[in-house]
Amino acid sequence: MLLPLLLVVALVAVAVAGYWLKRPAEAIVVSCPDPLAGCAFIHRGAPASVRFLNQPVALEAFDLSVTAANARKVIAEFQMVSMDMGFNRYDLHPGKPGEFTARIT
Numbered sequence: 001m002l003l004p005l006l007l008v009v010a011l012v013a014v015a016v017a018g019y020w021l022k023r024p025a026e027a028i029v030v031s032c033p034d035p036l037a038g039c040a041f042i043h044r045g046a047p048a049s050v051r052f053l054n055q056p057v058a059l060e061a062f063d064l065s066v067t068a069a070n071a072r073k074v075i076a077e078f079q080m081v082s083m084d085m086g087f088n089r090y091d092l093h094p095g096k097p098g099e100f101t102a103r104i105t
Contacts, residue, residue, distance in 0.1 A: 027077075043068045050076075053101075061105045064090070069098040076102065
């Protein structure tokens with residue numbers, strides 16, 4: 001009886017540790033009230049922007065675009081007030097120089 005409980009606790013501990021260890025050291029929080037119109041922010045002293053390319057619908061994929069001239073890698077996470085979004089980290093893929101996109105659910 002004790003062995004299954006210890007196994008569950010160990011698996012949860014590994015999952016939590018993995019999540020926190022993979023968090024980017026220099027994460028930037030971008031509050032974006034109208035993501036379809038896009039939102040501007042500053043990344044390492046340079047202008048950047050984020051926008052949804054289509055209206056997100058619950059449990060359906062949508063496209064995200066980030067423009068950041070001096071970025072090498074872009075990772076996005078989503079949070080909503082009073083809503084647990086679970087693990088939702090997305091690696092955006094580079095396209096044209098300084099542009100990153102991803103299809104997100």
